[in-house]
Amino acid sequence: MSINVVRKDKEVNISISGRFDFSMNNEFRKILSAPSEVGEQFSIDMGAVEDLDSSALGMLLLLREKAGGDTANIKIQKCREDIIEMLKMANFQTMFDIS
């Protein structure tokens, strides 16, 4: 499992692989504690995510808050079918742009 972060101007691309769970907490914290810029755009590539748990959902919520809460527009991309199902069970399609 790993997290990769690439910043390009105001675009922050995060790619995650393996199991997205509490073991990613430290890495994710680094992203969250990085200084915020106005108009930052986050997108998360979940193509290599095999599984996620509720602490992963919690981390996504924290990222959303950092990106502006209800005004945030975070893209969660390339999800496998079962991952999409899990995100939908949590009703996350109402808070994130999931594909």
Added chain:
Amino acid sequence: MKVLIAEDSALSRSVLSSILEKHDFTVIESVDGKDAVEKYIESDPDIILMDLMMPIMNGYDATKKIKELAGEKFIPIIVLTSMTETDALVKSIEYGADDYLNKPYNADAINAKILALSRIKELHDTLNSNKQKLEQLNEQAASELLVAEHIYDSVLEKGERNLPQVRQYMRPVTNFNGDILMTAYTPSGGFNVMLGDFTGHGLSAAIGAIPAAEIFYRMTCKGFSIGDIAVELNDKLKIVLPLNVFCAASLIEVDQERTTISVWNGSNPDVVITDNKGNLINRIASSHTALGIVSPAKFDRKVDMFSLDGDEHVYMCSDGLLDVRNSESIKFGMSRYIDLFSEDTGNDVGLNNIVDSLFSFAEGGEINDDISLIEIKIDKDIDTWHADNSKGAENKRLESEWVLSLSFDAAALREVNPVPLLLNFVNGINVIHGHKERIYTTLSEFFTNSLEHGLLELESSLKIDATGFQEYFSKKESRLANLQEGSIVINLSQKMLDAGWHIIIEVIDSGKGFVHNDKLVSLDDNVGFSGRGIPLVKKICESVEYNNAGNAVKAIYSLNTQL
């Protein structure tokens, strides 16, 4: 740094001492093994140079003894050997020595070795003190977890409150479960069940469980619907819990006649309704965000409602159940769960069988999350009119005639749900529990009819099937939100009639009149989906009468009614 020398030859001792003192070490001398052990205890040196062949106690035994005394503390021991004594060297290492020095002594070699070993000792000491700190923290965390567990158990009364028709299988991963199950009767004899699954295990669950239990039990016994309860839980948990901690929850509400079920599912796996043979009738997928995430303004309280025959089973589970993996690391998953309820498999469903299927699937695999599975048996024949008469230990009842009157205008009806208020009203009558339920049911039945049919002019014929039922409730919501005019008056009185005390319940609305006496038949039929209806009230009360316009109803309830 203090160096202890154990050497029986006075000459060797003084050579070593002078070398060491030149390098600014503090030297303690001992003359044999026994003396070395005593000096070690006395002076707590940082490092020991040990000759092997000594009288009284040799260097091997002294080394062993000192290492035993040191326990977890690292005290480096360097044995002093000559080049030829390889057997002795091996033996001394076996007895616990850490390194060796060859005779004759070389000042630089001695200094270098002492420095190297003292560096290792430092590392060892740091590790050791970190380990102790960790152990302390661990102990502290464990004892705090015990406190959390205690709070959690006492708040939830760990299952003691659970209704007899609810069975549960719960398997906690940590020493206590992050899942909570709460069940309680509503004042009219229906019941509410909530299965919650907090993020993480232990402490966060305990923190959330306190307000959640308080809200669930308080609001259920006041007659609030699960939609109201979900709103309140969400508001409270949003405030109490950190942003990344929340509570996936499914709530169900079954009415007193066991003819309808309402479901609110926020991020839990599908709630399953089966017939009495265990075949799937309905599955209600999550359509809401978990509790404690969204702001009150964005919270969606909408429930799904279904009719019941009064002979079903309802299953609820937490996602830990779906996350169980088999030896090939494949998840149990939703579709396998749902398949358990399919007609084709011919399985006997039931709590135990589901758990068995799960474990035979998981054999050799891993189970990480908390697992909860709840089975609720709906049985209209044995289960209705639950009345906790034991609690009715009566205060002195007001043995006189009285009248109470309540009036709600459009604004009040828009803003508040007065049904729970009615319960306070009824509680004020101070009669035993079984009567209260019946009076409350009559009152809320009349009130619901006056509001929905009288003021909001909803057609109850809409409710004949499930889609109509949904439509009915969405119409009700929108019309109520736009209600500008109208009022409902409730009169409640106690009178002596035919030598017995009676409660007279009267509800009058300002509507056009939704029912005339000749149409009462149609209302009588209106039980299928509303689940309540006038027939029930007629069974409860001595008499039920509508006025000609159909906007006022009066029921007489005898306090001599057999419970």
